[in-house]
Amino acid sequence: METALTIKGLDVRYGPVQATRGVDLTAAVGGVTALLGANGAGKTSTVMAIAGALRISGGSVSIFGQDMTGAAPDAIVRAGVAISPEGRRVFSALSVEDNLTLAGSVVADTATALDRKNAMMQRFPILGERRRQLAGLLSGGEQQMLAVARALMSGPRLLLMDEPSLGLAPQMVDAIFAIIEELREEGISILLVEQNATLALDVADHAVILANGAVAAAGAPDDLKNDKLLQAAYLAA
Template identity: 70%
Template sequence: MSDTVLDVEALDVRYGPVRAVRGISFDVARGGITALLGANGAGKSSTLMAIAGVVPVASGRVSLFGQPTTKSAPDAIVRSGVGICPEGRRVFASLSVEENLIVAGTALAPAPVAAARRDEMMQRFPILGERRRQLAGLLSGGEQQMLAVARALMGAPKLLLMDEPSLGLAPQMVDTIFSIIEELQREGISILLVEQNAALALEVASHAVVMANGEIAGQGTPADLAGDTLLKSAYLAA
């Protein structure tokens, strides 16, 4: 069994003539949390979307669980064992909490399995259980983020891709969400965490990759990067 669940090699992402990601390479260790850090516009979200199959890979290679997925469709990537928590949460606002999970479960598992997982999510996130019939659009930002995580977990993923989970949340709710991230990692789920708040991300990550202007400015353990000038310069470069 490989020690990595995700391998990115010489990845390029383009939007027309704009080269958003420039030949980057990194991996995510099995059971670890890799933080992808950098200022707005550094290429973090474009990298995550390319891994998820949402935007095409211009060149380079993406492998998940030892299998090439560079040209795979998003649904195939999810079915391979990847859960996705997108930036902005993107819950179905006009559906109830429970209906959001039903939609995710129907797409990812047989009905009895999906029902059992839905019940498990209600127990894991009691506030969602209490508000199961409430429209998702009426939840607070933090509650919507919990729902986004629960929805991603409906597929029993081995790798979770999280894009800016702290964005727009109150400090207390940020602490709650990051506690959930640590709990998932302890359960054996590998995580690629895209996060602009470097201090928060370095508290939970086992490895970090710093991006600036579409390139990797550096990578290493949180201890290597904490207080490092390259981390500060990457944020100032935007």
């Protein structure tokens, strides 16, 4: 299996606190891998370590076969990785358009960045309508769309999505998950961190469950959905 992401023995610490313990994870090229678990299980720490935003204290991270352990965030972006972070974290004092322009300037030439920005306005029509509006004035769902669009401006091959449905109305959640399926069809590999286990398992090709910073289970989504012990212990939504 060709892999977009291979993590072996990942340890992440916040000072004396160990956030992850020997996490092993593989994400296939062109697939959706769900990373599940309760609050504090180590999901976001894993994602931020992949993105280069947290120091790795042990283990390795390989992206499309290239060892990126300890690489700087900009190098990881250039390797084809982008993140749509938990809490969206849009630049609230900038317009929608300026959020996208800033994101595109990181890795793309001017012409490519402009083409990508126009493509994002077409993919997310509401962003086109609100292009001059301050991002901080968007609804939660609109900000989530902007966060995804901003991540896509770098032309990633691997997209890290951290809690994309958090705090959204059901209709907007459906829209976000429809986008996830579209991106997979376009060949973008996705690592999806999601509290709503049912939705995540419905869209995923493979799933990993974390508990107390370590892998508690991994396998096919249908197998995990049908395992009553796993459901009761880790997947209650």
